[in-house]
Amino acid sequence: MALSNAEKVRRYRERQKAKKQEAMKTPTQNADLFKTPFFEVFTLDDQYDSLYAHSLELAGVQPLYFTDDSGPEACTLDDLSDSREESGFSNPFGDSKGSSLGKAEVLIGCLIDAAHDLAHRVRDYKYAEIRARIAEIEQTDLSDPEIKRAAFATVAELNAMLVEFNKEIRVPMPKWKPDIFIGTFEEWLAKQTFVVKFES
Template sequence: MALTALQRKQKQLERQREQERLQPDSTYPFLQEPFFEWLKRTEGYGDWDSGVFHLHASQVTIPDFDDDSGPHSVDGETELHWKDNPEESHYAGFERSIGRAECLVDDLLSAASNFALVINSYKREKLKAKIVEIEQADLSDSAAKKKALADIVRLQKLLDQLDKRVRWTFPQWKVKGV
């Protein structure tokens, strides 16, 4: 079956995004001082320390930035996944300590998105189950019926709120293809 124009365009954009992902950041040639050295020199740089605070508060250990090595996994599993095709690996396009920091941001955003989806699914499932429970309850008493209807309205508002998307804005941290 032939692809529609929209499907062809989506595939083209997907190929472009994948090619861009594999490219090194366009700023790399201009970054003379390694990121890990800059970070040490600017020790106490507020936003980095704030990020570290939030990771520690969430029981997540921040990687050390004490050398200029590129991104790598804790256990080596990620590298094994792409051992036959390292140029297409999760770390493709990331170089040195700045690449490790960029990859950290990407991975934290992906993790946050995945965790938010799981939490959202859990809450939606439990709220829908509560609505079903209320609907199946004995509502012969007018006071109980009134409370049940109010609860269902509130639960539906909560579900509507969970249907919404949230947007966070960040400074641009990667520049590719420029």
């Protein structure tokens, strides 16, 4: 079955969104522009008093502190050993390996992904539980008009909650990565895809 234009556009936008999500976990790769190490600017005292640390501690998560200019590879729990690589290790973090700024950028992207996944799982759980309560109400004896009226009101409230779970929220957040390319013209040109249309 051929896809409609609307379906093609929707799928294209989904692919673009997925690429952007993946790019959020990739550190900025221009050390010439960001010369002062991030850990020197966001000092340990600032980190202890930050909302970043307080929020993670409140959730029971040990914050990742920036005490040196080590990159994301220094703190990952994933096994990065790869016999196919020359160094014996894979590097999913790009050229900013060994950079506290790179570690911060990867952390931001990973926290967003973790919150997104957890929100989906909580929503799916609540959705299933509400559907189960509606099914229980539908199985009860509704011969008494007063019980029937109360049951309909409860089901209406529960259905309204289900509608709410189909919505998405937007959390305003400062932009930490520019959409503009930082690098040489040749590097920028190599990343571009050109579509040439011929007029007939």
